[in-house]
Amino acid sequence: MTKKLPLEGVKVLEMGNFVAAPFAGKIFAEFGAEVIKIEEPTSGDPLRNWRLMHGNTSIWWYVQARNKKSITVNLRKSEGQNIVKQLVKKVDVVLENFKPGTLEKWGLSYEELKKINPSIIMTRISGYGQTGPYRDKAGFGSVAEAIGGLRYLTGYPDRPPVRVGIAIGDLVAGMYAVIGTLMALHVRDKDAEKRGQLIDVALYESVFSLLEGMLPEYVLTGVVRERSGSTLPGVAPSNTYECKDGKHVVIGGNSDNIFQRLMKTIGREDIANDPRYSNNQGRAENVEFIDSVIESWTKKHTLEEVLTMLDDALVPAGPIYSIKDIVNDVQYKERDMLLPVKLEDGKECLFPGIVPKLSDTPGEMKWIGPKLGEHNEEIYMGLLGYSHGQLKKLKKEGVI
Template identity: 35%
Template sequence: MLPLDGIKVLDLSRVLAGPLGSMQLADLGAEVIRIEAPAGKDDIRHWWPFVGDESTYYLLANRNKKSVTINLKSDEGKALFKQLAKDADVIIENFKTGTLNRLGFGYDTLQKLKKDIILCSITGYGQTGPYKQLPGYDPVIQAAGGLMDVTGQPDGEATRVGIPVVDIMTSHYVAISVLASLRKRDLTGEGEHIDLSLLDVQVASLANVASSYLLKGHVSTRVGNTHHNITPYETFDCADRPIMVAVGNDRMFQQLAQVMGHPEWKEDSRFQTNEQRIAHRKELRECLVEVFAEKSAAEWETRLSSAMIPCGQVNNVEQVFQHPQVKAREMVETTVHPKLGEINIVKNPIRFKHAKLKARMHPPLLGEQTEAVLKDYGVSEEAIAELQDKGVI
């Protein structure tokens, strides 16, 4: 048994933040039904690169789901959706603010269909405020939310994180907020309308950068691969490739000095505490750069790890999947796709002792389960054929 067995989710979301969030719920056992337009207007289905004619971007965010096509702008489509909604626990959507109301499925309307419904609305800027109508894509939010300004080299330009990190973080809040709402519903019988904004998520994720400003008025600047508050906590070029070293406390620095063959650093008044090391960051880095260049990254990783000093070689994506720990944790699994055959996907990282999360279903083709789902709701084959002829499904 999986934790969310018996929970039904209608997923109206597109692109990444919403679909990744609903996939978390699907992995945990919920029945997630993607509601898509018959023409397949989810942009993520059309993003390069492709394997066959399937987008690898789409494949990453939609395992363990069903796909049902419904034209929500048609009267027949609205009636079908209402029928599905009456039986749903959760509805996830990321239309622009107000769109769901205009379609006739705002929270108040949905509550009339099912009193304890949980609606999770994801937008760039939220349901309120002067920016509420604007679209918000991940890189725009990285810029507006301060992430780009603290990412990159000190003498370089503001830099976007190389993955859609705001979408990914928002997807986690989708799962967290839905799970919390399900718990509250079970206790009180009340539904919920969740208002998730990508900008809110990004601001909440500024972490120490936000805290330094709010409590000390400090406006952080780009520090490259170093750290504002801790040193050494950065990358160093070894004889062959870079390594990241994170010396989180004074005891670790004592160990670092010993491993690197310079025990005299332990007694150097410039380096004995983190505060002193911050004050003499440049001199410390010059010492470290010279020594790290003497050996390969693999050799330094072995030596530092043996002393329990956090470190890791800077890997490209191919090297990530060759990493012995990634292999040991079996972070790649296979599933069978009806058009592509056996495909590799990244496994859900949650490990339960009493439940195994896996890819039970491949990412669905557009509308793949439309007929099967509608038949489960009592729609006859003749009615389904008529709806198809009209372009409703």
Template identity: 35%
Template sequence: MNPQNHSSARGGTQPLSGVKVVDLSRLVSGNMLTHVLADLGATVIKVEPPRKGDELRAWQREGMSTYWLAYSRNKDSVELNLRTGDDMARLTVLLADADILVENFRPGTLERMGLGKDRLNALNPKLVVVRISGWGQTGQFASKGGFGSLIEAMSGFAAMNGFADLPPVLPPFAMADSVAGIYGAALALAALHGQRGNANASVQEIDLSLFEPLFSILGPQAAEFQLTGKSTPRSGSRSPTHAPRNVYKTRDEKWVALSAGMEGTLARLFEGIGYPQGLQDPRFSSHEARLKNIDALDALIQGHITQLTLPEALEFFAVRDITAGPVCDIADLLEHPYIAESQLLVDQVAPDGRTVSVHAAPYRINGQRPPIRRGAPALGQDNTAWFGAAKPSAEAGPAAAAQPT
């Protein structure tokens, strides 16, 4: 099958059918970016080093590459040894008619590989290049390792996450990489839109750090510090902006989450827990007063919730139109009617034949979720489709220092 037919055979009529993406990235950030594009119908060609492939394949549970299974569906895999001339030539063939190139090497690596902007511009002036790094392509931090945990610590996230009397808490998933990847998908498509129909197009480079997108979603931290002189404190499940907002333990040892900052909701809550004068109580009569007296407010709510089982608590909130819901773990969600009704989990067969559930595309277009057109590919599964009978070149030549950020 020639590459053009290979591209269209599984693209269908999805929004990004006909868009060709070459993904040189490793681990989460680039894979998240191209995961978004692939689910929308783009042909994503994962370029992987021989034998071991993308390091994401090594993130396994019970011998299964679960992250690879979830985030590399709808993609192609080719094995190329980019330390050899033959395979670099094959890469340039892919890039010659590509729309988007994604990489997350250390800054300067692409140039050392002979793929700086001038070379890419000569090869394909309509190319959009998304360059992901920890701290950006320039500046004193450019050469610093940029793994997500460092960004989650330095961005301010860890300092505001957790409880005041306990250490700062890093997220239990690749938050910085994931946020950057989703930002990167939008940026790549915006740049691609600008390239279309532009007779004087030149390569568009997007400098995307892991730090800046995460920093941007943490709220107006700088403005609030300048106004108050105080950093956002760690407050557990409470909110620094409104109250009540917390999790409360039920009689059957479950948890329910409540967010009731609006006065109408609060009035119904106070009435329901048997304290109808709540909004007249000076401790709870204003937004500022409730934040100041949050311990007393939480104690009042918890005193009522502790008498109820989780189903009873959910019914209590539902009949009063109070914004509350259960705290679920994945075991709960696998049996939850919302998940079943929305068909958010779909079965996928792993390369070893086992079947597990993965998330479907997390949106609908005209009432339909984009399909999983194929499962995550085995390493080098699509070499023949893109290069014929050619095999990856043997290890040779100087290292390209192609390290993921």
């Protein structure tokens, strides 16, 4: 018997482009929610043309929009806005990442939509949130990473700040959107009147939330954490070390017991037994010395040799993988993180597996990112009850 997906029966109307809201929609769709993605009729979500292409379609799009249903709506036309209002009667969640004020301009604010469906949950993602002096500023994930404090910390102290290699600000905000929406669904389903609510996710706040204990540390001590390259500030040893073959290994020997095992493995029992290094504070104060000792050992061995010895000693260590390395890794294969997919032209491909893994109701991939408007007939005729004639008229008028 086919297992039921955990979000089966939940309907999500996705009105967002690029990364943050669509990433949230992707997670909903992977776990069984019916995600109806609204796209502009002529070219769709701009992500369809980002990065590397397969024919006329972004490869990233295939992943970001998997399991979603694409319909076209011109939200700038009153007829298109009316379509959204009809859909709101049928769905549980509206997910959007327009600039604050945009939906209000189109008559699609939360206040308006909850008049149509009091149970509706609206999840809004924006650069700075729906309130505050910055609400009207243009905001992208890259800027949120900067104002959220992450970029200040990324890189080496003698060089300008750099970005993480992915759209981390957008992706984290997307995950917070999912968490907030699931909590709101839980509350609504327990409420006697089944009332929905508004979720306000700001990109910069999502990034800021990752800054560990930096805020109270600054307030109480005046310490501003700075860029520290490959090290983990105040935690030792945790760094990247060069091996004999020129490859690099990341070693985390920063708990007391693990540090002792690490030192014994590299032949430095004298350091393992030295009371100066028995706790993290002492090691952090002498981190440059400890790192030099570790790297003097790693440089005598190949990466494979280092990993074998440290694995045997139960010391956390790992190579620095490129995507090429990931594709060939047995752990990824064993846990279904490299899903084989055949594209429409017959080309074989691999897609990322579903995260997280649920024992009884795991997520699944049903189809790749759809063609623009691929599900127009299914949604307009099947869900809203439109006729072929109505669809033809709306298309001629540029509404869909």
